[in-house]
Amino acid sequence: MTERSDSLTRELQELRDKSPAEALRRVDELDETPNGRATAAIILIDCGDALGDLASVSRGVDILEALSAEIAFSPDIAYNLANGLQLRARHSVESEMSFRGQVADDRFRARVHFGAVMNDTSASLATQSRMLTNIGILFLETHRWVEALDCFQHAQRILPTNAVAAYQEMRRLMSLANLFFQKEETYRSYCHVDALCQRVRYLASVISKNYDVFEQFAGASALPEVQKAVEQALTFDEVPAKPVDIPYFSFVRRNNIALSLHCSTEEFSSGRFDLLTIPHVHTSLLDESGVPEIFAMMNVMKADFAFARQVFFEVREDDAGTPYFETTSHADTLDYAVYGVRYSALTTAQRIAFDILDKISVAIACYLKLPQAQKTSFINIWGKQEKGKGFLLSGPVEAELIGGNQPLIALFNIFQDVSRHENLGDGFMGAQKQFRNSSTHRFTVLHDMGRDHSSKLSAIDHNNLEQFEQLTLASLRLARAALFYFVDFIIFSERHKDNAQGALVLSSEVPDHDYIRGRKE
Structure with a gap:
């Protein structure tokens, strides 16, 4: 960077805070080097945001997208591009529904770029912390408030x-x-x-x-x-x-x-x-007698979560004692892989946590009285991908989303983040589903030393032990957030139900299970 361009950059950066309109007017004075273009994009995005100027924000996003395609991965470029996409969506949201269209696509891509920064070890602590803060704000904009709180706390742990x-x-x-x-x-x-x-x-x-x-x-x-x-x-x-x-x-x-x-x-x-529990549901005299089965479903999901969390605690440290007996011998595969009950328990904890998403989808399908509810999964409840048409939402789910069911919008966003999309690629949480599928149907092999383990066989997925432990903790956090959104969904839906004549309200003050079983007074 020349002395003149360096001076101009500092001048524009000062104007960005003091006079954003003047900074925008002079932004084209920057040169066409990668640094000059990146600086111009950041000024366009930040000043466009300050002035509510969607065109400037979009122009900044276009510059960063072009740069991202031309150069090797840069956490700073990825962070600023994600920030620009997030702001473009925010300034466009009044004209589009938040769960589909360009707004939803921009937010999805912003999460992908934020996720790339999250996984990049070369990013500075300040960049990682700011990224977590921004993705937390982005989560709030799509009603994912539990994950937002997690992000803000993680950002503070880092910085x-x-x-x-x-x-x-x-x-x-x-x-x-x-x-x-x-x-x-x-x-x-x-x-x-x-x-x-x-x-x-x-x-x-x-x-x-x-x-x-x-x-x-x-x-x-x-x-x-x-x-x-x-x-x-x-x-x-x-x-x-x-x-x-x-x-x-x-x-x-x-x-x-x-x-x-x-x-x-x-x-x-x-x-x-x-x-956490469901406070109450409305039932009519036409419904079956007894406590609605949505309470039993919630009980099972809570127990699954608590079990997965405790298993993770018991096996996360290699030198800590566990309640599990190691009774098997293993052939060493000479690639720093680790085998035994401890590591099977670890992959099981991740699988149980992630599978709670499937149980939530079945519970939602039952609550909405969807056909074949027992066959529902977290992948198919939302709709299906049709070639040339993109993703088509199922009718009942689309009606709920259009009706402003914010907790369901949050869960739909999670579905997007764990899935692969025809036009947008993989969601930034896709590894959680990948390893859940691997440990369920194929083989997950963990390694406590070395890097870049791979296999010619698609039947085996390799991962570093420490990274997998973090993945499991992330799956637990995701399941926890999804359970909050599920209860939010029930509360939202109950609030909007017609109070039909003869309706009966069953609250969470149905008898406590431990009390009925004689385990507490």
């Missing part, structure tokens, strides 16, 4: 000073706290509200110490609003967190993978913290 991620999480938790207080009977199984408020208080303290980072990442214009929210959150009483003595419970708390958004110390002490 503890990331005040933007802390603010995004805090703002969402504050809105959830208001909802839970207003509709306590409906949402009381979602979390312990006091524990949630303590998390809000902690996040406010993080933000207050890192306003400079917030300004660096998001600009100064948003600071007054942020400071006002932080001041409100800091009025919450600060209660020191008590330690959780049982290692497994401590693991659940540390990774925030309970079927509850935030749990109290008392819930961990009691050993009952997976409290």
Whole structure:
């Protein structure tokens, strides 16, 4: 880069914050080198966003797409392209439905590029943390709020000073706290509200110490609003967190993978913290007697999740004791592969977690009274791919999506991210389905040393042990989020049902299973 172009770049970057319209007017002064084009694209996207100028955002996206096709993979280019696609979708959303069309395609491709940055070890911690913050915001825009909270927390683990991620999480938790207080009977199984408020208080303290980072990442214009929210959150009483003595419970708390958004110390002490449940459903006098079977389905899915999570905990460390006996001998394949019950348990945990998505689809099909509900899967419930026509949604599902069923839109987006699409390629979560299928129908072989293990046989999928452990944790997080969306789906649908004459409401206060079985008073 020449001294003149370097000076122009700095000048335009300053204008980007102070006078976005002037920066856009002068952007064509940049040269046509890759660096010049990338800088121009970023200015077009950021300033176009600030001014609500969709054409400038689209032009920036086009430049980055061309660059991405010309040069080797760059995490910075991928990150900025994902950011541009996300913003283009945001500025276009009023003219299109969020689950199909160009808006949905842009969001899908943004998630793919964000996912590529997530998996690239050369990306800096700051880039990874900002990427997780942005994909969290993108998840919120498609009603995937549980995954968004996970992303904001992960962004802070990578970069503890990331005040933007802390603010995004805090703002969402504050809105959830208001909802839970207003509709306590409906949402009381979602979390312990006091524990949630303590998390809000902690996040406010993080933000207050890192306003400079917030300004660096998001600009100064948003600071007054942020400071006002932080001041409100800091009025919450600060209660020191008590330690959780049982290692497994401590693991659940540390990774925030309970079927509850935030749990109290008392819930961990009691050993009952997976409290998410369906609050109630409406039934008519024409329905079969007894508790609706959707409650039994939810019970099974919760138990499957808790079992997969506990298996993962028991086998994730090679030198830790497990309840499993290693009784088999194995031939060494001389490629650093690891064999035994421990690793079969690990692949089983991933498979059980991912299979919860199939159970959710069957439960939804039963609830909507779809034909052949028992044969439904998470792949076929949505519709089918037809050559030359693209993906065609099934009628009942499309009607629900058009009707604004936000939890179903969230689950449909997950389907897109674990699938391959005719025109757009693989979703960024496709590895989860790939390894679930491999361990179910073929062979998954894990390696604790070496890299780039492959096979000429399509019957075997190889993966690094540490990477597979992270994949399993990701599958657990995905299953957890999907279960929240499923309960959201039931709540949404029940709210919009006609209250027919003679309807009876069955609530989650049907007898507690442990009480009926005599396991608690």
